[in-house]
Amino acid sequence: MRKLGMIGGMSWASTRRYYELINRAVQTARDKRTSAPLLLESLDFNCVYRxxxxxxxxxxxxxxxxxANRLKDAGAEAVIICANSMHKIYRDLQPRVDIPIIHIAETVGAKMQADGVKTASLIGTHNVMTEGFYRRRLVSYGVDLLPPDMGVVEKVDNLIYDELMQGRATRDAERLLKTVITNQSRDGAQAIVLACTELEMVVDIDANILPIYDSTTIHAQAAADWILGKD
Structure with a gap:
């Protein structure tokens, strides 16, 4: 197996989920005693907040x-960033690191293309929903994205930063996301992209009105596949 570096802490709640998902995927592929060879660089989120x-x-x-370079020096052969928003700086970051950085939106786009999804709604932080760095990656895989509703953008952004990234998941948050997804379905979305690594805390990805493409789950599976040499 190949050794993977994880840049986490953005937030700790989603980093914990990445660690679990990657190890479970590797365990399923190998045997119950196998653990993934991982290195974790957990950043102080306050230094890169909003x-x-x-x-x-x-x-x-x-x-x-x-x-990323500390992880490389420690033996990592590739890196993942355990956050969606921080992929805004991917183009600046990758040339400064001599090992691959597995891009989260690329893994989501590839999965959606394989499933034949043509129209979707993107839900995440303000910059993910409104800026081109993430949207362009999905569009390149043939996915047409509904335009962002700025009222929804602000509500979801505040929910993510003020609650979910602090490990808080409330019933009000669940109701908000359920309403957003229902409205996106009425507007023509075939699927929902959860482009925030904390949103699965308040969205049932297996039982919803639309198919849910959870970026955390998809990215973690791609990371496990890379560790196992399946890429």
């Missing part, structure tokens, strides 16, 4: 590049 300006994003790119 970035706005170009200067702040450039500073974050430096922080993640340093983390």
């Amino acid at each position: 970035l706005r300006s170009d200067e702040e994003w450039q500073r974050a790119a430096g922080i993640l590049a340093d983390a």
Whole structure:
């Protein structure tokens, strides 16, 4: 098996989920005694929290590049960033790291293309829902995305940062996401992309009105496949 580096802490709640999913996938593929060879660089999320300006994003790119290179020096042969929003700096980050960074939106797009999904709604933080860095990756796999509803964008963004990233999952949050997904179905979405690694805390990905493409689950499976040499 190949050794994978994880850049986590953004937030700790989703990083914990990544660790579990990757190990379960490797265990299923091998045997019950097998654990995935992983290295974890857990960042202080407060240092990369709700970035706005170009200067702040450039500073974050430096922080993640340093983390990725520490993982490489420790023996990692590839890296994953356990967060959707931080892939905004992927193009700045990858040239500064000499090992592959497995892009989360690429894994989601490939899965949706394989399933024949043509129209979907993207739900995540403000920058994921409104900026092109994530949307373009999915569109390149033939997925047409519904335009963001700015009222929904603000509500979901606040929910993610003020509750889910602190490990809090409430019934009100579950009701909000259920309403959002129902409305997106009425607007023509064939599927929902949960493009925030914490959203599975309040969305039942296996029993919903639409097929749910949970970025955490898909990214973690791609990471496990890479560890096992299936890429």
